[in-house]
Amino acid sequence: MSWLTDVEDDDEYSDYDESSARVRPNPKGNRPRTKTRPGHEDAIPGRVLTVDRGRFTVLVGEDTAEERTVLAARARELGRTAIVANDTVELVGDTTGTVGSLARVVRVAERSTLLRRSADDTDAVERVIVANAEQMLIVIAAANPEPRPRLVDRYLVAAFDAGVRPIICVTKTDLADPEPFLANFAGLDLEVFRRGQDDDVTELAAALRGRVTVAVGHSGVGKSTLVNALVPGAHRAIGRVNAVTGRGRHTSSSTVLLRLSGGGWVIDTPGVRSFGLGHVNTDNILRGFDDLARVAAECPRGCTHLPDAPDCELNEAVARGELSADRVDSLQRLLTTLVPEHGATLNR
Ligand SMILES: Nc1nc2c(ncn2[C@@H]2O[C@H](COP(=O)(O)OP(=O)(O)OP(=O)(O)O)[C@@H](O)[C@H]2O)c(=O)[nH]1
Ligand SMILES: [Zn+2]
DSSP: OOSOTTOOOOHHHHTSOHHHHOOOOOTTOOOOOOOOOSOOTTOEEEEEEEEETTEEEEEESTTSTTOEEEEEEEOGGGTTOOOOBTOEEEEEEOOSOOTTOOEEEEEEOOOSOEEEEESSTTOOOEEEEEESOOEEEEEEESSSSOOOHHHHHHHHHHHHHHTOEEEEEEEOTTTSOOHHHHGGGGGGOOEEEEOOTTOOOHHHHHHHTTSEEEEEEOTTSSHHHHHHHHSTTOOOOOOOOOTTTOOOOOOOOOOEEEEOTTSOEEEEOTTOOOOBOTTOOHHHHHTTOHHHHHHHTTSOTTOOOSTTOTTOHHHHHHHTTSSOHHHHHHHHHHHHTTSHHHHTTTOO
């Protein structure tokens, strides 16, 4: 299973059936269908900060003198449309944000990106985790717990599927040299940050400034420690790594947006440890590789682009010396995470 059993789902989902939160397969882009209804001309926009038991905390009037958080519930007319962290929604009713007030969400704006996961690799039903993120910060420890390339591959696939730019931060570089591990990703041209105990986070903070970044990482890698360094005052609970399992203990499980002091947001996803990739298709991954996608456009129909694929243009371009073997290797490794017998067993 790709999803730890000790993780609570966002309560949002327990009230609605799976079909409610799913997005229709859409190989041409990852924009979901959004329900828009006429009326409510007086509705005001806001950013969903948290989702909890059918209640949404929405930031209204962002960066203005009228900025406030408003508690809201889903309007009946919205039906079962998913509302997730960082969605832009429109509110009607009591939007004053005063204690005891409750507004209604009447619209969910079209999303620019959409991070999704399925329950496991064999499950094509997907759930939305975060909307409109621009970057995915993949947090991985140099040691304790040992870094696993296949886990990072899975995050990368989820990022490419979402249309989100992946970046990596290796923590605990005081414990081990991260370079041998990072060599696995050399062909991907990723921005990589390294951090040891108490190192400052100036460079990473600069890469996040003014952007919306969703942070993901396996338990115990030091994600909370990192988020606290990036967002002083965030007070994300720091766990202890179990000496036997090398895993941390989850202290909280709901997705939350944290504001960066220089502008921008970090979205912490304590409940999201890995991604079931049952909903992802090859084309979605290829979109993250413009240079290779252009070549692969000439492949035979239904080409898997794997090393054994007959007449695959990618393999042939490498053989002719026209494409970097490293880069095609990297793509092929990501594509193999979608082959059930590889992905499913390497999931945890
Ligand atoms: N040596 C070393 N330890 C670190 C570093 N960063 C975090 N730790 C420790 O690693 C342990 C786990 O850190 P957390 O920040 O709780 O990890 P997490 O990824 O948030 O894990 P959960 O608490 O399970 O969500 C804590 O004991 C931290 O003090 C680092 O750079 N070097
Ligand atoms: Zn091919």
